[in-house]
Amino acid sequence: MNLDFSDDQKLLQEEAKKFLTKEDALKINRAVMDSEKTYDQDLWNKIVELGWTGIRIPEEYQGLGLSHLELCVIAEELGRQLAPVPFSSSVYLFTETLIEFGSEEQKHAILPKLVTGDVIGTLAIAETNSAPTKSNISVELKDGKLSGTKIAVPDAEVATHAVVVAKNGDSVSLCVADLNSDDVDITVQRNIDESRGYYSVSFDGANAEVVGDEESGWSNLEKIMDHAAVLFSFEQIGGAQASLDMANTYAKERYAFGRPIGSFQSMKHKLADMYVALTLAKSNSFYGAWALSSNAAELPTAAATARVSATKAFQLCSQENIQTHGGNGFTWEYDCHMFYKRSKVLSLNLGSLPSWREKLIKSLEQANIKL
Amino acid sequence: MDFNDTPQEAEFRAKCRAWLEANAELKTKKTNSGKNMNLGNKSLLEAAAEWQKKKYDAGWAMIHWPKEFGGIGATPIERIIWAQEESKFNVPKGVYEIGLGMAGPVMMEYATDEQKERYLPPMAEGKEIWCQLFSEPSAGSDVAGLRSKAVQDGENWIVNGQKVWTSGAHFSDFGILVVRHDPSLEKHKGLTFFFVDMKSPGIEVKPIKQLTGGSSFNEVYFNDVVIPDSQRLGEIGDGWKVAITTLMNERLAVGDADGVDANEAFELAKKHDKDGEQLIDNNAVRESIADWYCEASGLKNTKLRTMSALSRGDTPGPEASITKIVSANKLQAIGNFGMDSSDMSGMLMDEKSDFIKFQMAWMGAAGLRIAGGTDEILKNIIAERVLGLPQEARADKGLAFKDIPSGS
Numbered sequence: 001m002n003l004d005f006s007d008d009q010k011l012l013q014e015e016a017k018k019f020l021t022k023e024d025a026l027k028i029n030r031a032v033m034d035s036e037k038t039y040d041q042d043l044w045n046k047i048v049e050l051g052w053t054g055i056r057i058p059e060e061y062q063g064l065g066l067s068h069l070e071l072c073v074i075a076e077e078l079g080r081q082l083a084p085v086p087f088s089s090s091v092y093l094f095t096e097t098l099i100e101f102g103s104e105e106q107k108h109a110i111l112p113k114l115v116t117g118d119v120i121g122t123l124a125i126a127e128t129n130s131a132p133t134k135s136n137i138s139v140e141l142k143d144g145k146l147s148g149t150k151i152a153v154p155d156a157e158v159a160t161h162a163v164v165v166a167k168n169g170d171s172v173s174l175c176v177a178d179l180n181s182d183d184v185d186i187t188v189q190r191n192i193d194e195s196r197g198y199y200s201v202s203f204d205g206a207n208a209e210v211v212g213d214e215e216s217g218w219s220n221l222e223k224i225m226d227h228a229a230v231l232f233s234f235e236q237i238g239g240a241q242a243s244l245d246m247a248n249t250y251a252k253e254r255y256a257f258g259r260p261i262g263s264f265q266s267m268k269h270k271l272a273d274m275y276v277a278l279t280l281a282k283s284n285s286f287y288g289a290w291a292l293s294s295n296a297a298e299l300p301t302a303a304a305t306a307r308v309s310a311t312k313a314f315q316l317c318s319q320e321n322i323q324t325h326g327g328n329g330f331t332w333e334y335d336c337h338m339f340y341k342r343s344k345v346l347s348l349n350l351g352s353l354p355s356w357r358e359k360l361i362k363s364l365e366q367a368n369i370k371l
Numbered sequence: 372m373d374f375n376d377t378p379q380e381a382e383f384r385a386k387c388r389a390w391l392e393a394n395a396e397l398k399t400k401k402t403n404s405g406k407n408m409n410l411g412n413k414s415l416l417e418a419a420a421e422w423q424k425k426k427y428d429a430g431w432a433m434i435h436w437p438k439e440f441g442g443i444g445a446t447p448i449e450r451i452i453w454a455q456e457e458s459k460f461n462v463p464k465g466v467y468e469i470g471l472g473m474a475g476p477v478m479m480e481y482a483t484d485e486q487k488e489r490y491l492p493p494m495a496e497g498k499e500i501w502c503q504l505f506s507e508p509s510a511g512s513d514v515a516g517l518r519s520k521a522v523q524d525g526e527n528w529i530v531n532g533q534k535v536w537t538s539g540a541h542f543s544d545f546g547i548l549v550v551r552h553d554p555s556l557e558k559h560k561g562l563t564f565f566f567v568d569m570k571s572p573g574i575e576v577k578p579i580k581q582l583t584g585g586s587s588f589n590e591v592y593f594n595d596v597v598i599p600d601s602q603r604l605g606e607i608g609d610g611w612k613v614a615i616t617t618l619m620n621e622r623l624a625v626g627d628a629d630g631v632d633a634n635e636a637f638e639l640a641k642k643h644d645k646d647g648e649q650l651i652d653n654n655a656v657r658e659s660i661a662d663w664y665c666e667a668s669g670l671k672n673t674k675l676r677t678m679s680a681l682s683r684g685d686t687p688g689p690e691a692s693i694t695k696i697v698s699a700n701k702l703q704a705i706g707n708f709g710m711d712s713s714d715m716s717g718m719l720m721d722e723k724s725d726f727i728k729f730q731m732a733w734m735g736a737a738g739l740r741i742a743g744g745t746d747e748i749l750k751n752i753i754a755e756r757v758l759g760l761p762q763e764a765r766a767d768k769g770l771a772f773k774d775i776p777s778g779s
Contacts, residue, residue: 001380001448001682002373003675069372248758263761265747268754275753276693280669283690287672290372309665357661361651364637364664 003286005073013073017080019050025081029195029338032084038188038197039158044085045117053091054115056099061111068227068293072234072285079235080242082342084195086120086155092231094121097163097174097224101212106176110161122159122179124150124201125221131355132165134172134218139203141166141175141210146203154349156186156199164208165221173217175208183207193341225350226303230288233310236346237282240310243317243339244274247324254326267324274317281306281313301367304360311347311356318343374675376452377682383449387431387456394425395460416542419466423497432495433471436479440487441495448681465587469538470494470501473617474547478566481604481613490545490566502543502569504534504591505614509777511536512748514549514618515559515611516767516775519593521550523600528552528565530573530596536742540576540589543569547617548598549610554773561772562610566602573597583734618744628698628739630732633663636705639729643712650712659708666701670694689757696749699739706733 005013028040047053055070057063064070071091078087095114098107098121113119125132127139127150139148146166153162156179164177179186183206191198212220248271251262261267288306291299318339322329329336347353376384413421426432427441435450436442445453471494478490493499510517519532530550540546546567553561567574573596578586605613637660640651650656673690680687709729710717720730740746754760767775 001376001675001678003672004372004679244758248760251760259764260761262754263763265751265763268760268763269747269750271758271760272696272750272753275758276696279673279690279693280666280697283672283676284665284669286372286676287668290374293372305665305668308661309669312665354658357658360661360664361657365651 003283003290005069005289009069009073012070013077016052016074016077019046020077020081020083025078025083026335026338029082029084030335033194033338038084038195039086039155040084041158043083044087044158047083047085047087048117051115052087053095053117056091056095057111057115058099061107062115063111068230069289071231072289072292075231075234076238079238079342079346082195082239082242082338086122086158088228088232088235089122089155089159090114090120092228093123093224094159094161094163096227097123097211097220098176100223100227101174101220103211106209106211110176119161120155120159121161121163122153122155123224124153124156124162124164126150126152131351137165137167137172139164139166141168141173141208144207144209145205146175146177146208147205149200149202151189151200152191152198153201154199155197156201157188157197162201163211164203165217166208168210168214168217171215171217172221173214174211174220176211177203177206177208181206191345193345195338195342196345222300226299227292228350229303229307229356230285230292232346232350233281233285233288233306236310236314236343237278237285239339239342239346240274240278240281240314240317243314243321243336243343244271244278246336246339247271247274247317247321250325261324270320270324274313274320277309277313277316281309284309298367300363301360304356304363307350307356308353308360311353314339314343315347380448380452380682384452384456387453390429390431391456391460394429395422395462398459398461415463416466419463420497422462423467423495427496432497433475436475436491436495440479440491446681448678451678451681466500466539466542467497469503470499470543470545473503474501474545474566477547477564477604477613477617480616481564482566483601499544500539500542502537502540502546503617504537504540504546504548504567505617506536507533508535509779512745514614515562516777517549517551517562518554519548519550520554521552521563521565521598523552526600528563528598528600528603530565530567530593530598532593534591534593535579535588537576537589537591538587540569540591541578545569546591547604549614551772552607552610555771556608557769558767558772558775559611560608562614563607564604564610564613565598566604567596567598571596571598581738583731583738628695628702628736630702630735631705631709631728632701633660633667633705635728636660636663636708639709639712656708659704663701663705666697670697689753692749692753692757695739695743696746699736700746702732702739703736706730706736709733 023043025043028043032040051064052074054063055066055074056068059065098110110119114121127137130136139146139150146164150164156162159179162177162179164175166173166175183204185202187200189198189200251267251271252260254261285306288302291302322336322340325334325336328334423432430443433442434445434453437444475494478487494501505514507517507519519530519534521528521530532550546569548565548567549562551561552563573594575592577590579588579590580586581588640656640660641649643650673693677687677691706729710733720727755762
């Protein structure tokens with residue numbers, strides 16, 4: 001029985017933590033929030049130098065050839081310190097798609113450049129304010145050209161390429177487009193988290209190349225979403241843990257009515273509830289990591305379980321962290337809001353909590369899985 | 372990551388399994404739905420005693436105990452493996468757990484060598500049943516506020532007072548007992564710990580009828596009960612320290628709330644027709660079941676993390692402290708859901724119907740949220756012991772016990 005990371009993986013996590021602490025990622029995140037920027041170039045360059053963008057890329061494409069488990073421990077640390085970099089877009093979404101479904105030729109052309117940072121990728125799905133489905137995608141791929149507009153595309157400004165979910169005849173295909181092309185127009189969209197960039201991306205006959213089976217775009221997308229759900233769940237438990245730690249420290253330091261507020265049962269129970277939610281989420285994320293790294297048949301259920309629990313935990317912890325801080329928690333000056341906003345962005349990026357509960361039930365109906 | 376046993380663990384599991392298969396019946400879907408089914412014409416006490424003796428004779432009764440008391444010195448992970456395998460079989464439960472799980476460790480730690488030799492083997496063999504006498508009418512969550520009095524009289528102590536919520540007192544041979552030997556000392560300092568023969572003159576056991584209609588608890592009255600000083604466990608005034616050993620074991624023992632879970636809710640929702648429509652097609656039902664599934668799965672995976680640490684030979688983290696809070700509340704919610712699914716007739720009970728398990732869950736869960744530490748006390752424990760938050764300001768601090776306000 002071993003539902004835990006190996007000593008080597010824990011060491012990698014410890015190093016990631018030290019690196020991000022030394023760089024003061026949280027402070028960088030605040031600087032990004034206070035500026036027009038939506039990411040930090042210097043921190044990103046250092047992350048590329050450390051080789052993190054190539055963790056899962058096989059050695060034949062100049063990557064490190066490690067497993068999803070190594071990616072999970074890095075994700076937890078990036079989430080804990082809210083690192084404002086396009087890592088999740090490029091690694092969990094774009095790179096995963098290429099590794100899973102890219103042709104040999106596509107892999108040779110793109111994967112080595114993801115390792116060096118010459119290519120940064122993202123994934124473009126949403127088009128309207130309804131949840132995307134197989135039948136409502138309208139951005140179209142015709143004769144190798146893309147037309148139409150995607151919205152809420154993460155990191156599109158810094159990204160050089162995007163995997164685009166497109167209507168292709170009667171089916172849906174995934175295709176790769178060069179975002180630097182003249183036929184692509186990228187406009188920043190205001191969003192709740194000033195440290196993350198979301199964009200509308202309009203294609204006007206831009207060249208695009210299909211990735212994976214032409215007819216299986218939607219089911220391939222669902223598979224990538226399962227991968228990403230597990231990886232993001234680690235960012236979420238990292239952020240939830242950081243929020244709980246902040247609340248805990250504050251509850252011990254802040255005095256009211258002549259005693260630390262953490263000595264009041266109402267506060268203790270609040271923090272205990274946060275701990276309970278976080279522990280459930282963490283255990284489910286570990287299980288998701290197992291299912292992902294071993295490509296188990298349980299992955300759709302495990303991923304949705306991790307996603308639902310981690311979303312609930314991060315939202316609860318970040319929101320109750322503000323409550324614990326009282327008026328201070330509502331200020332720009334305290335860090336609480338950065339976690340609150342990130343928790344909401346992360347709860348939406350792959351689809352909302354209700355959508356994932358629905359996915360979970362569907363997976364149970366299909367798999368007839370028993371606890 | 373993997374879910375495999377190590378080769379030694381696999382070998383041990385196979386051994387457990389082989390013996391169990393030769394001596395008990397595997398649970399089937401039918402027998403799994405309730406505890407203690409298929410007792411035949413035996414009483415639960417008889418059946419439990421028979422099973423305990425069988426295990427003892429083969430060395431499976433208390434496997435983590437040393438050999439001289441009937442164990443095999445098993446490791447914590449082997450203890451879990453045994454429990455996992457035994458739980459797959461239809462064997463009687465509910466008689467020995469408290470004695471073996473709570474009185475056992477205290478006797479092991481505080482009794483004299485002669486006492487251990489005298490009392491531990493019969494406890495493991497099931498010849499003698501033990502109970503735990505801690506709570507009192509005015510001392511529940513604040514169990515250190517207990518008032519039963521012990522006065523020293525030469526080589527003996529004379530005990531007067533009342534205990535409550537004592538599971539199995541009516542069929543127990545011995546009990547472990549905390550009493551107040553000096554009310555002029557501070558609350559925690561005036562306590563002393565004993566074990567007592569439940570057949571002693573002056574002990575009176577009265578069953579408590581629970582809201583379920585059943586009676587597994589008792590009130591136990593002490594009227595001038597004589598306990599020899601040789602049955603004192605720990606020093607005079609160390610009662611709280613000794614009691615804590617037991618309470619820690621109790622929290623481990625209570626653990627998961629047994630009963631209907633996300634799976635049963637899911638099955639029920641798929642079956643139930645309402646205007647020709649399955650409940651599972653209702654969005655609110657889907658969301659609730661998804662959340663229960665995530666909780667159930669989170670508890671299961673938390674357990675696996677604890678086991679992973681034990682398997683490596685490490686001390687597990689505090690993660691298991693969430694188990695009872697989550698599982699008892701989930702049980703209550705699922706019981707509720709089950710009855711709601713039958714709408715206007717959800718209150719009707721039918722012994723012959725499988726549906727009754729939702730009603731029993733709903734009733735039982737109200738007790739499970741209290742037993743072995745209320746939700747509120749368990750949250751305090753997480754906050755103080757896991758998160759390190761400071762203790763609540765207390766109105767009884769530094770006062771002699773007799774001067775503490777009691778509201779009466």
